[in-house]
Amino acid sequence: MSHNPKTVMIIAGETSGDLHGSNLVKAMQQIDPALRFCGIGGQRMQDAGVDLMAHASDMAVVGLTEVIVKINQIRKALNLMKCNLKEIKPDLLILIDYPDFNLMLGKYAKGLGIKIFYYISPQIWAWRRGRITKIKEIVDKMAVILPFEEQLYREANIDATYVGHPLLDTVKTKYARPEALEKFGLQEGRITVGLLPGSRKTEVARLLPVMIKAAEILVHKLPGLQFVLPLADTLDQAAVDNILKQSFVPVQIVHHDMLDAIHVSDIVIVASGTATLETALLGKPMVIVYKVSPLSYYIGKKIITVKHIGLANIIAGKTIVPELIQDEANPERIAAEVTDILNDKTRMDEIKTELNKITETLGQPGAAERTARLAYGML
Numbered sequence: 001m002s003h004n005p006k007t008v009m010i011i012a013g014e015t016s017g018d019l020h021g022s023n024l025v026k027a028m029q030q031i032d033p034a035l036r037f038c039g040i041g042g043q044r045m046q047d048a049g050v051d052l053m054a055h056a057s058d059m060a061v062v063g064l065t066e067v068i069v070k071i072n073q074i075r076k077a078l079n080l081m082k083c084n085l086k087e088i089k090p091d092l093l094i095l096i097d098y099p100d101f102n103l104m105l106g107k108y109a110k111g112l113g114i115k116i117f118y119y120i121s122p123q124i125w126a127w128r129r130g131r132i133t134k135i136k137e138i139v140d141k142m143a144v145i146l147p148f149e150e151q152l153y154r155e156a157n158i159d160a161t162y163v164g165h166p167l168l169d170t171v172k173t174k175y176a177r178p179e180a181l182e183k184f185g186l187q188e189g190r191i192t193v194g195l196l197p198g199s200r201k202t203e204v205a206r207l208l209p210v211m212i213k214a215a216e217i218l219v220h221k222l223p224g225l226q227f228v229l230p231l232a233d234t235l236d237q238a239a240v241d242n243i244l245k246q247s248f249v250p251v252q253i254v255h256h257d258m259l260d261a262i263h264v265s266d267i268v269i270v271a272s273g274t275a276t277l278e279t280a281l282l283g284k285p286m287v288i289v290y291k292v293s294p295l296s297y298y299i300g301k302k303i304i305t306v307k308h309i310g311l312a313n314i315i316a317g318k319t320i321v322p323e324l325i326q327d328e329a330n331p332e333r334i335a336a337e338v339t340d341i342l343n344d345k346t347r348m349d350e351i352k353t354e355l356n357k358i359t360e361t362l363g364q365p366g367a368a369e370r371t372a373r374l375a376y377g378m379l
Helices: 016-032 043-047 065-090 101-112 131-137 149-154 178-184 201-221 239-244 258-263 275-280 294-303 313-317 331-343 345-361 367-378
Strands: 007-013 036-041 050-055 092-096 116-119 141-144 161-162 191-195 226-231 251-255 267-271 286-290 323-325
Touching: 007 016, 007 101, 016 036, 016 043, 016 092, 016 116, 036 043, 036 065, 036 191, 043 191, 050 131, 050 275, 101 116, 101 131, 116 201, 116 367, 131 149, 149 161, 149 201, 178 258, 191 201, 191 239, 191 258, 191 275, 201 239, 201 258, 201 267, 201 286, 201 331, 226 239, 226 258, 239 251, 251 258, 258 275, 267 275, 267 331, 275 286, 275 313, 275 345, 286 313, 286 331, 313 345, 323 331, 323 345, 331 345
Parallel strands: 007 036, 007 092, 036 050, 092 116, 116 141, 141 161, 191 226, 191 267, 226 251, 267 286, 286 323
Antiparallel strands: none
């Protein structure tokens, strides 16, 4: 236990980082309740006691060119945090994912002599592998969440420890299926399709209309389907309603209960990202969709080195669930993939079996506690 309260600055620029950051903060407070936290995050980190200096929702983007829209906000936040680093001189800087921003801030912090802990590695195994050199120069210690990442970093002489995946602690449902169906206004005995268009406004604007058109095709092919859409906390319902009202397909919107909405679904149409792994851990077959600006996609194709974009497929090292990218992420293809899985019980069962293996691959729960001990050991 520290006698003089230590200050930790923690940076999470995405919704998933906010969740994992909040759990890390709580775990560190269990070790030392006197710790002070400040930085960038969302509502969960604020609720955990982090003094927010900028909000993650102002900084979250998907795609390479999409960052241009928010470049001024991101630059302003970076300059603000540099000033705060200089003024506060925290005892530790914790960076969570969000690599471009965090590595720039980390470089500045390194110049001030501040210790740096990185939780949730940039996906250098997928693209921009050259960043490993920058990480080696800046980061003192890393906590990685995928089994193969530890060796990758250690081979580059970076102090990295595999802590397990934090979603193993957070992917838990609150309700029994009948209770959830009733709460969400869904009917027992009907096939339920979950729609997860992402947590960022631009992502939803690009993907939700496509998902809704796919739903229109599906109800003609498979009468009796019902649809549920768990609304991310970062989204404005009015914008979502505006898209939904342009269709004849009724969609039940769910607030705050995303995991239960996935759990009551028979199949999920999901935007590439953290939600794909949450869906996998709940054992639900899915169709992964990914769509960015044409320029982002062109650049991405040149620099991305992995065969898959969905974490379920990446961890498995093979295609378990279909991925529809860019032009393939169209209503007809999405509807066709969903129909094929729903109509083929053997394929459905095979997908569920493979998804269960992913859970086993990711190890044991307790990532936040293990990470907290590593981070606290640096104070």
